[in-house]
Amino acid sequence: MPGVGDHVVDMTESFIAIRDALPYLLHGSMVTIGLVCGAMLLGLALGIVLAVGHVYGGQVIRSVVGVYVWFFRGVPLLVLLFLFYFGLFSFLNINLSAFTVAALVLGLISAAYQSQIFRGAILSLPEGQFKAARALGMSDRKSICYIILPQALRLSIPAWSNEYSIVLKDSAVAYALGVMEMMARAHFVASRTYEHFPLYFTAGVMFLILTYLGTRGLGFLEKKVRIPGYAR
Amino acid sequence: MGKKILSFVIVLMAVVLVTTVSAKDKVYINGIDANFPPFAYVDKNGVPDGFDVKSVDWIAEKMGFKVTHKPMDWDGIIPSLKTRKIDLIASGMSVTDKRKQEVNFTIPYWVISQVLVVPKDSTLTVDQVLSKGNKVGVQRGTTEAKWMKENLIQKGKNFNLREYDSAPLAVEDVVNGRIVAAAMDDAPAKDAMRKKPVKILGTFGMHEENFAYAVRKEDAELLKMLNEGLEKLMADPYWEELKATYKP
Numbered sequence: 001m002p003g004v005g006d007h008v009v010d011m012t013e014s015f016i017a018i019r020d021a022l023p024y025l026l027h028g029s030m031v032t033i034g035l036v037c038g039a040m041l042l043g044l045a046l047g048i049v050l051a052v053g054h055v056y057g058g059q060v061i062r063s064v065v066g067v068y069v070w071f072f073r074g075v076p077l078l079v080l081l082f083l084f085y086f087g088l089f090s091f092l093n094i095n096l097s098a099f100t101v102a103a104l105v106l107g108l109i110s111a112a113y114q115s116q117i118f119r120g121a122i123l124s125l126p127e128g129q130f131k132a133a134r135a136l137g138m139s140d141r142k143s144i145c146y147i148i149l150p151q152a153l154r155l156s157i158p159a160w161s162n163e164y165s166i167v168l169k170d171s172a173v174a175y176a177l178g179v180m181e182m183m184a185r186a187h188f189v190a191s192r193t194y195e196h197f198p199l200y201f202t203a204g205v206m207f208l209i210l211t212y213l214g215t216r217g218l219g220f221l222e223k224k225v226r227i228p229g230y231a232r
Numbered sequence: 233m234g235k236k237i238l239s240f241v242i243v244l245m246a247v248v249l250v251t252t253v254s255a256k257d258k259v260y261i262n263g264i265d266a267n268f269p270p271f272a273y274v275d276k277n278g279v280p281d282g283f284d285v286k287s288v289d290w291i292a293e294k295m296g297f298k299v300t301h302k303p304m305d306w307d308g309i310i311p312s313l314k315t316r317k318i319d320l321i322a323s324g325m326s327v328t329d330k331r332k333q334e335v336n337f338t339i340p341y342w343v344i345s346q347v348l349v350v351p352k353d354s355t356l357t358v359d360q361v362l363s364k365g366n367k368v369g370v371q372r373g374t375t376e377a378k379w380m381k382e383n384l385i386q387k388g389k390n391f392n393l394r395e396y397d398s399a400p401l402a403v404e405d406v407v408n409g410r411i412v413a414a415a416m417d418d419a420p421a422k423d424a425m426r427k428k429p430v431k432i433l434g435t436f437g438m439h440e441e442n443f444a445y446a447v448r449k450e451d452a453e454l455l456k457m458l459n460e461g462l463e464k465l466m467a468d469p470y471w472e473e474l475k476a477t478y479k480p
């Protein structure tokens with residue numbers, strides 16, 4: 001292809017573009033981290049409730065959880081983002097920032113997935129655990145909070161770290177709403193400097209680093225909270 | 233069952249809402265497509281900059297209101313205006329009849345023509361570009377995308393339109409050789425020429441368009457302020473200074 005090669009080899013300009021953009025992109029990584037933390041925490045809180053409801057709830061609660069999971073796992077993230085940002089919140093006349101809506105939607109979706117992680121973990125515990133707790137005179141609520149969940153959550157950490165890396169990567173889609181996270185910033189700088197490849201490459205590396213740090217941290221947590229002598 | 237989910241979601245949102253509703257101080261928000269140099273982009277430090285950004289800053293100062301610039305995706309910019317995420321759009325928006333039904337425009341401040349951008353060493357003519365099933369790039373949601381579909385492709389011109397998120401991405405694919413040309417406004421095309429091995433081939437039959445700022449239908453007061461401000465700006469020496477700085 002004529003005229004292609006002579007432009008690609010000019011590496012210096014690319015490095016300068018990356019160097020100049022780095023502080024701006026790093027600031028974006030803070031936004032990304034905020035987005036992911038918000039979403040993961042919302043997903044954690046709601047996911048636990050949904051999982052407990054799914055396992056121990058009655059018929060009605062179970063089907064509510066079922067519909068919730070079915071809905072949020074079944075609709076694409078981008079569709080949900082637009083639906084909530086331009087649709088639902090505007091309809092309700094609630095003016096939320098793009099960041100809040102993105103964190104909320106990512107969290108609601110993550111809750112659906114996390115509920116399935118926790119549900120699996122709860123079901124993997126020996127049935128005797130719950131019965132024993134009840135036999136000791138603990139209430140249902142106490143048995144779940146103090147016997148079942150502490151074990152189930154420990155078991156969930158590997159799958160949870162998987163969910164973390166998925167939410168992290170999904171968060172890049174938030175740029176469609178104008179959230180100034182890493183991808184949006186890389187895109188803006190690329191438009192100004194016409195250094196598309198170096199900037200998307202940099203953004204990709206930054207996502208990789210965040211994934212690595214998060215999964216390593218969770219791996220560390222898993223070892224730290226492991227119950228000694230408890231085989232699984 | 234759907235109702236239960238909905239009420240559940242609403243309760244949840246209400247909880248989030250309590251913590252996030254911000255104080256209502258009157259700062260107008262200008263939504264910009266930051267992928268549209270030289271009219272709107274973000275500078276090295278991530279601060280919105282560009283011909284339109286600086287124009288609005290000047291007008292705000294003269295007319296005594298506050299304004300911030302919010303970079304966002306072009307696709308969602310009119311929905312954002314209508315749903316009050318932003319208050320105005322000063323980001324190289326062409327005035328069209330269709331858009332006039334949705335928003336109110338200020339007086340025009342710039343005349344723009346649409347051109348085809350090709351690789352520097354291309355020997356094709358405009359007619360050759362728009363034939364033989366060639367691939368031509370364009371930014372999604374723009375007037376040129378709409379015009380090309382309605383006036384060229386539907387009238388039998390044999391080429392394929394490839395839609396991109398931004399004009400610079402289309403230029404990137406021109407350089408990569410995936411598409412033979414990109415259709416875009418002449419100002420960003422000139423910007424591309426300064427940064428990439430491409431040239432402007434020429435116009436392709438689309439009429440010239442006016443750029444103006446857009447506001448919500450009901451915001452008559454803001455419209456008046458912007459119109460007065462624009463008139464003052466275009467009569468001020470600063471207008472020439474802006475043109476010299478940003479070379480639109």
